[in-house]
Amino acid sequence: MKKTQYFANYFKTIYQNLESIDSVQLEQAASMVWAAHKAGKKVIIAGNGGSAAMASHVAVDFTKAASIRAINFNEADLITCFANDYGYENWVEKALEAYADSGDLAILISSSGKSQNILNAAEKANEMGLSVITVSGFLTDNPLRKLGDLNLWVDSTEYNIVEMTHHVWLVAIIDYLIETSGK
Numbered sequence: 001m002k003k004t005q006y007f008a009n010y011f012k013t014i015y016q017n018l019e020s021i022d023s024v025q026l027e028q029a030a031s032m033v034w035a036a037h038k039a040g041k042k043v044i045i046a047g048n049g050g051s052a053a054m055a056s057h058v059a060v061d062f063t064k065a066a067s068i069r070a071i072n073f074n075e076a077d078l079i080t081c082f083a084n085d086y087g088y089e090n091w092v093e094k095a096l097e098a099y100a101d102s103g104d105l106a107i108l109i110s111s112s113g114k115s116q117n118i119l120n121a122a123e124k125a126n127e128m129g130l131s132v133i134t135v136s137g138f139l140t141d142n143p144l145r146k147l148g149d150l151n152l153w154v155d156s157t158e159y160n161i162v163e164m165t166h167h168v169w170l171v172a173i174i175d176y177l178i179e180t181s182g183k
Contacts, residue, residue, distance in 0.1 A: 017154050017165040028150050029133055030173045033068060034181070036105040036131065043070040044100055044130075046092050046121060047109030050163045051135075055109060058170045066177045071099065092121035102129040107170070109135040111162040113142025113153075122147035135170070137162030 033043055043062055045055040055072040062070035073079065073095045082091035096106065106125040110118040113136035122144060125132045134148035138157050145151045154165045 013156075013158075013161055014164055017156055017161055018168055020155055021152065021169065025150065025152060026169060026173055026176070029152065030176050030180075032105055032131055032133060032150060033062070033173065034177060036103065037068045039103055041069075041101065041103045041105065043068060043105045043107060044096065045070060045072045045107045045109070046095070047118065047135075048115050050159070051109035051111060051166070054163065054167045054170065055107075057167070058107075058174065061171065061174045066174050066181070068177065073099075089116040090120055092117045093124035096121055096124050096128065096130070100125070100128055100130055103131075105131045105133065107133045107135060108144070108148070109166060110142075110144050111136065111159050111166075112138045113144035114138075115144075119143055119147065135166050137165070 036043055043059070045059050046052070047055045052072070052074050056074050059070040059072040062068040073092060078095060079091060082094045086094045100106065106121070108118050108122050108125070113134070122132055122134060126147065132148045132150075134144045134151045136142050136144045136151070137154035140153070140155075145153060152166070152169060154162045156162050156165070
């Protein structure tokens, strides 16, 4: 591939992945967020690495831009304390036990759909009576896709493509809620 074609192909790949989702799924996700909000519940968003950074951004935008109460678990003291005391694979599930209430909505992000701490959190969220939206990529049969009430999935095995697509989808849900709620 010529160097001059790299960026055009890269952006084409992102565009194709953005369009790959049925917009009904994004509307369902927005409806789940809105239902939690109208019931006085909160949205909890968690992920690892780039997905954690995305969780922070999206939680702030839900709260600030859409006036929907949302939190994430990206405080270093929380992560290091819970990971040290309960194991890294269990820290998100333990954070849910500490901060989530029945009826809350958990949005759990794992590019591969195989992050053990996110899988454990999804199982705990289901046990606790939370609604669960999973956001993943890579294999169609990744384990996270089996644990959500709604599962948003990107058909790519490239981390940056998957993460970029997830981010745009989640921000689009926020903008949709702002537009449709009359805020």
